[in-house]
Amino acid sequence: MKYISLALKISITYFLFGLLWIYFSDNAINLLVKDLEKLQFLQTIKGWLFITFSSILIYFISYKLFTQIESKKEELLKSNELLEKIIENAPLIIFWKSNKGVYLGCNSKFLQLMNLSSKDELLGKTDTDFSILEKENFINDDMIVISSGQPKLNYLETITTKNKVLKILNTSKVPLFDDKGKIIGVLGVSEDITEQVNNQNKIKTQEELLIQQSKLATMGEMIANIAHQWRQPLSIISTLSTGMKLQKELNISNEEYEKESLDNINENAQYLSKTIDDFKNFFKKDNNKTNIYFKELFEKIFKLTQSRLKSKDIKIIQNNYAEIKFDTYESALIQVFINIINNSIDAFENIDEDKYIFIDVEEFNNKIVIKIKDTARGIKENIIDKIFDPYFTTKSEKQGTGIGLYMSKEIITKHLNGSIEASNIDFEYLNNSYSGAIFTISIPLNKDK
Ligand SMILES: Nc1ncnc2c1ncn2[C@@H]1O[C@H](COP(=O)(O)OP(=O)(O)OP(=O)(O)O)[C@@H](O)[C@H]1O
Ligand SMILES: [Mg+2]
Known part of the structure; x- marks a missing residue:
């Protein structure tokens, strides 16, 4: 539309200019020249002049138009090229x-x-x-x-x-x-996003593998613990039963002694079956949070670690946590405690002085802060930043795989939304100076849930 009106304008102007030119120039010539021959000659000159002027005019107008078209075409080509480059790159x-x-x-x-x-x-x-x-x-x-x-x-x-x-x-x-x-x-x-998705899947399977390995590692420790804990009651049962058999054979059996022995055997058998239940519960999948007292939690932890602690003469000193109660994934948290306590037990390997593990629990600012420290001289400063890395261990292949603390951190940060840190500490206890490692775990409490 724009171009039609422009073209019309040009041709109307040209038409009017032509009309006016013919009208005025004819009149002027008629006024000035009377000789018919001259008049004809001038008319021819006028015609030539008109054609010359209008040709020059047409030349300029079309030149301008063509250069405009050309530059528009170039612009268009350029923006087309740019668009293609954008799409390509x-x-x-x-x-x-x-x-x-x-x-x-x-x-x-x-x-x-x-x-x-x-x-x-x-x-x-x-x-x-x-x-x-x-x-x-x-x-x-x-x-x-x-x-x-x-x-x-x-x-x-x-x-x-x-x-x-x-x-x-x-x-x-x-x-x-x-x-x-x-x-x-x-x-x-x-x-x-193929690569991204594959990487994520790889990480997921690696994580699953780690969880599996850590469960197996803990299971190995548990079985060693069960064996340890069973030794004593089994030997009691065997002593009592052989004693009773001997009495029967010698015909000196005494009803009261027999009853007492049977009660004792029963008690020990119950203890054996209870330890099995404790361990079985520990391996159950933890899908629900349960509301527990810290006191109960620690009773379970001690049961699971006491044989190792006793045999190495390590004492656990506990502070003020009896009445603290909170919702948590119990067996996951037990696993963390066992990992940390087992590390302390390992760290006491070549130490003969007082072997203590202190467990301190506090509740403040809507969170639970647990501090576990030992007197095993601490973690070497050059490795302390690495101890939470998967497979980092300073122990021999038989003694450690290096996933204990990694899994503990996963559990605390991902499952319980908390944090866990390790450092070394010098402190006094009963007027003696000690140095050791301290693990600080902080777990947010969600009271309204
Ligand atoms: N209480 C501690 N005192 C000194 N060193 C410690 C203590 N706890 C951990 N460490 C160091 O941190 C390292 C990593 O511990 P982590 O529990 O992750 O692995 P691990 O005990 O070596 O093997 P795993 O627990 O898998 O059997 C240990 O090898 C040890 O060097
Ligand atoms: Mg460990």
């Missing part, structure tokens, strides 16, 4: 199709994904022309976007290409509109 897979699903364009990342070597193999074709397992899904998604006029954003999809490689994509599809708002196609943008 964007770190994304980009393609667009007509509203009939025909491929109209793409960048080379899309060609790579489709295993195609040039755009000729793609343009003008539809998804049905390719042997892709998921093509029905692609066509469906295009249809949804085209028919609704709404974008479909950030959804996960897979594509299994010719050579059977599965790629995982995060894709968005948006409708393409023309100037009049009519949908003319669909633009797709995808990000290849």
Whole structure:
């Protein structure tokens, strides 16, 4: 429209200019010259002049127009090139199709994904022309976007290409509109997240493996503990029963002694079965938080560690936690305590002086703070930053795998939303100076739950 009116304006101006030129110049000549021959000659000159002027005018006008068109064309080419560069260099897979699903364009990342070597193999074709397992899904998604006029954003999809490689994509599809708002196609943008997803899966399986290993390691310790704890009651049972048998054989059996022995045997058998229950409960999967008193928690922990503690002559000193009660994943927390206590027991290996482990629990600011310290001379400063790393150990292969503290940290931070830190400390107890490691665990309390 703009150009029609401009062209009209130019031609009307030219028409009027021509009319006026003819009218005034004819009149002027008629006034000035009376000789018919001269008049004819002047008329011819006037005609020539008119053609010359108008040719010059046409020359300038068309020159201006053509240069304008040329520069517009260059601008357009430049912005087209820029757009192509953006599409090509964007770190994304980009393609667009007509509203009939025909491929109209793409960048080379899309060609790579489709295993195609040039755009000729793609343009003008539809998804049905390719042997892709998921093509029905692609066509469906295009249809949804085209028919609704709404974008479909950030959804996960897979594509299994010719050579059977599965790629995982995060894709968005948006409708393409023309100037009049009519949908003319669909633009797709995808990000290849295969590597990311695979890495996440790898981390997950590694974590699962670690949890499994740590359970096995703890189980090994438990079995050693059970064996330890059973030695005494089993020897009592065997002594009492052989004693009774002997009395019977010698015919000196005494009813009262027999009853007492049987009671004693029964008591010890019950103790054996109770230890089995304790350990069995420990390995049950902890899905629910239970409301427990710290006192009860520690009774369980001592039961599970006492044989090792007793045999190494290590004393546990406990402070002010009896009445503190809170919701927690009991066996996970027990596992943490056993890991820390077992580490202290190991650290006492070559120490003969007083062997103490202090456990101190406090409740403040809506959290529980537990401090466990020992008198085993501390953790070497050059390794203290690494002790929570998986597989970090200073022990021989038989003695340690290096996952005790890693798992403890996982449990405290991920399951209980708390924190755990380790440092060394010098302190006094009953007028004696000691140095050792101290582990500080802080667990937020959620009272209203
Ligand atoms: N109380 C402590 N005193 C001195 N060193 C400690 C103490 N607790 C931990 N460590 C050091 O931290 C390291 C890592 O402990 P962690 O419990 O993670 O592994 P580990 O005991 O070596 O093996 P695992 O527990 O898997 O059997 C230990 O090897 C030890 O060197
Ligand atoms: Mg350990």
